[in-house]
Amino acid sequence: MIFAYALILLVVGTVLFHFLSPWWFTPIASNWTMMDQTVNITFWVTGVVFIAINLFMAYCVIRYRHRKTIQAHYEPENKKLEWWLTIVTSVGIAAMLAPGLAVWAKFVTVPIGASEVEVIGEQWNFSYRFPGKDGVLGTTDIRLASVDNPFAIDPNDPKGQDDIVVSSPELHLPLGRPVKVLLRAKDVLHQFAVPAFRVKMDMVPGMVTYFWFTPTRTGTYDALCEQLCGMAHFTMRGRVVVDEPDAFQGWLDQQPTYAQTRNEVAGDVTAGQASYAVCSACHGQAAEGNPQLNAPKLNGQASWYLVRQLQAFKHGVRGVADQDTYGKQMVPFAATLTDDAAVKNVVAYIASLPDTHPAGTVPGNSDKGRAIYATCASCHGGGGQGVWSTNAPRLAHMSDWYMKRQLQYFQQGLRGSHPQDFNGAQMAAMAKSLDGEQGINDVLNHIGTL
Numbered sequence: 220m221i222f223a224y225a226l227i228l229l230v231v232g233t234v235l236f237h238f239l240s241p242w243w244f245t246p247i248a249s250n251w252t253m254m255d256q257t258v259n260i261t262f263w264v265t266g267v268v269f270i271a272i273n274l275f276m277a278y279c280v281i282r283y284r285h286r287k288t289i290q291a292h293y294e295p296e297n298k299k300l301e302w303w304l305t306i307v308t309s310v311g312i313a314a315m316l317a318p319g320l321a322v323w324a325k326f327v328t329v330p331i332g333a334s335e336v337e338v339i340g341e342q343w344n345f346s347y348r349f350p351g352k353d354g355v356l357g358t359t360d361i362r363l364a365s366v367d368n369p370f371a372i373d374p375n376d377p378k379g380q381d382d383i384v385v386s387s388p389e390l391h392l393p394l395g396r397p398v399k400v401l402l403r404a405k406d407v408l409h410q411f412a413v414p415a416f417r418v419k420m421d422m423v424p425g426m427v428t429y430f431w432f433t434p435t436r437t438g439t440y441d442a443l444c445e446q447l448c449g450m451a452h453f454t455m456r457g458r459v460v461v462d463e464p465d466a467f468q469g470w471l472d473q474q475p476t477y478a479q480t481r482n483e484v485a486g487d488v489t490a491g492q493a494s495y496a497v498c499s500a501c502h503g504q505a506a507e508g509n510p511q512l513n514a515p516k517l518n519g520q521a522s523w524y525l526v527r528q529l530q531a532f533k534h535g536v537r538g539v540a541d542q543d544t545y546g547k548q549m550v551p552f553a554a555t556l557t558d559d560a561a562v563k564n565v566v567a568y569i570a571s572l573p574d575t576h577p578a579g580t581v582p583g584n585s586d587k588g589r590a591i592y593a594t595c596a597s598c599h600g601g602g603g604q605g606v607w608s609t610n611a612p613r614l615a616h617m618s619d620w621y622m623k624r625q626l627q628y629f630q631q632g633l634r635g636s637h638p639q640d641f642n643g644a645q646m647a648a649m650a651k652s653l654d655g656e657q658g659i660n661d662v663l664n665h666i667g668t669l
Contacts, residue, residue, distance in 0.1 A: 223280035230273045237266070245415050248436040248461065250397075253325070254417035257318040264311050326418075329431045333397040336390070339370060340402070340409035340422040342449050342609050343598075343645060345388045345442060345457035346370065351381025351476060361405055361424075366523055366607045371405065372477050380478040383471060388457035388641045390442070393467040397433045406608075410446040413459055419445060434461040450597035451609075454645035484560065486522075486567025494565040497555060507575045508618045513545045515621035519574035521605050524612040525566045527642075529553050533562075536640050540633040545624075574616065579667040581619045581660050588665030591658060594649070595666075603669040610642045615669040622666070626650050626659050 244255060283291075337348040337356060348370055350356050357372050357379015364371035369386065372379045392398055402411055404422040412419030415438075420430045442457035462470065498506075501514035508516030517525065531537040532553035538546030556562045592603075595614070600606050603615030614622065628634040635647030653659050 220281065220284065223277040226273050226277040226280070230270055230277075234266075234270070237262075246436075247415065247417060248434060248438060248440060249416035249418065250433040250435060251322075251326075251417040253318075253322045257322050260318050261315050264314050268311060326430055329399045329429070330397050333399045333431055335399045335401060336392070337401040337403060338390070338411050338422070339405060340411060340444065340448075340455075341405040342407065343444070343451040343455040344610060344641070345390070345411065345444075345455070347385040347390045348372075349383040349385070349471065349474075351383060353378060353381060356401075357382050357477070359403070364405060364608070367481075369608075370477070374481065380476065382477045383474045384477055384480060385474050387639075388442075389460060389639070390457065391460045391462055391467050391470045392434050393464045394434055394437055394461050396464070397431055399429055399431045402428045402430075407448050408446050409444050409448050409455070411457075412443045412445045413440055414443070415440040416459075421446060437461045437463060450594055451645060451649065454648045456641070456644070484563075486560075486563035486565075486570075488564075488567050488571050490561075491564035491566065491568030494556060494561060495568050497552060498565065505575060506569050506572050508577060508621070510580070510618070510620055513548075513621075515618040516575065516577055517569050518572040519616060520569075520613055521607065522566045522570050523607055524605070525569060526562055529556060529562045529566070530559075531640065534639075536637045537634070537643075539637060542631075543628065543633045546634075576616045577618055579619055579664070581623055581663045581667070583657070583660030583662070583664030585661070585665045585668055588661035588663070591653065591662040592665050594652065595662065598649075603666050610645075614666050619663045619667055623659055623663055626653065626663075627656075 247255060335350055335356065339346045339348065348356060355378045357376040359371045360373055361371050363373060370384055372382060402420055402422040404424045406424065409422040410419055411422055416432050418430055418432050420428050422428065438461055440459045442459050444452060444455035448455065501509060501512045502517050503509055506517035508514055528537065532549050533556065538550040556565060598606060598609040598611035599614050603613065605611055605613035625634060629647040629650035635643030637643065653662065
């Protein structure tokens with residue numbers, strides 16, 4: 220009897236939780252109301268079945284409980300009951316599947332005149348590509364992917380020269396215009412999902428998948444990878460911003476074309492040497508770093524990473540937290556680099572300096588650190604060499620005291636909290652897996668042996 224009452228309470232509690240729960244779908248921001256309708260139909264069908272089966276079980280427990288005066292009746296088959304169960308089950312399954320098939324048919328039937336945007340997934344970021352004035356995306360070949368061509372666009376295809384490339388995980392789209400979203404993966408299986416739009420689709424290496432939708436509300440919406448794609452899968456996030464058409468066009472006009480990124484002039488070492496004179500006061504003549512002035516080693520670090528960090532300081536993405544004293548000090552120095560060319564020049568000069576190996580200063584247990592570093596290696600490489608495709612800088616032979624401070628800043632939210640610092644947000648999530656200061660010391664001590 221207690222079991223029967225538990226089943227009844229389970230049904231009542233579940234139904235109340237369903238209708239009274241504050242957790243429900245986010246307000247829809249696209250044309251796909253059919254998605255919600257299909258889910259609601261599924262809820263009703265499965266809900267009715269759940270209630271019926273559990274209440275029937277409770278009834279049976281009560282009605283046919285053991286009593287000495289009643290003898291059980293053995294009935295191995297009941298044709299009438301089997302037919303009813305078959306018919307009711309078939310109707311329920313059809314009620315759930317038929318709406319889904321109808322939605323799927325519309326989901327992959329792109330309306331005439333829809334614009335296109337390509338989403339590229341890789342561990343652990345999204346980037347985007349729009350057709351240029353010719354309205355056609357250029358061909359790609361994953362074998363062409365490099366730090367200078369992260370979109371793997373074929374440089375010999377004239378149709379790709381005017382493609383508009385967006386390296387940031389933030390995508391802008393115009394309000395009220397249907398858009399076909401082409402999906403491509405560079406490494407492993409990913410997924411592009413925007414819950415507010417009720418859209419998602421797998422991104423499969425070697426093929427292009429797609430869906431379409433029409434944004435119906437302006438705003439900012441999270442984009443997620445909902446396929447387990449590796450160690451940092453949970454940090455793979457993007458953002459979709461829906462703008463009024465004029466605002467969208469203004470944003471799009473600011474994005475570079477593939478041809479423009481190819482024609483960017485490399486940094487000038489001589490000009491960079493003059494600019495570095497200011498930097499050398501803290502970071503040293505050979506960019507070897509100076510712990511007394513809280514200036515980390517720069518030589519040997521990847522140029523793409525130094526460029527990104529200087530741009531982050533210049534644009535207010537880094538050094539904005541009040542407690543980040545040293546980051547705030549760096550902001551005015553980065554501002555002396557007046558444009559992108561100046562940034563590339565000083566980084567080119569730093570790249571020309573000989574690599575030095577600073578002595579380790581952080582005590583720790585290297586053996587314990589080796590086990591912890593297995594997670595870090597997924598992005599930064601087994602030897603701490605850094606990997607451009609995962610946006611992970613070099614760690615080996617860099618200033619360990621500086622890395623310790625940055626890991627603590629990530630844990631405390633002083634780094635990686637700016638809405639435009641997508642890579643910093645990923646690192647903040649990973650840094651929290653380290654067990655306090657001792658965990659940081661151990662992993663840095665192991666990095667010192669690489």
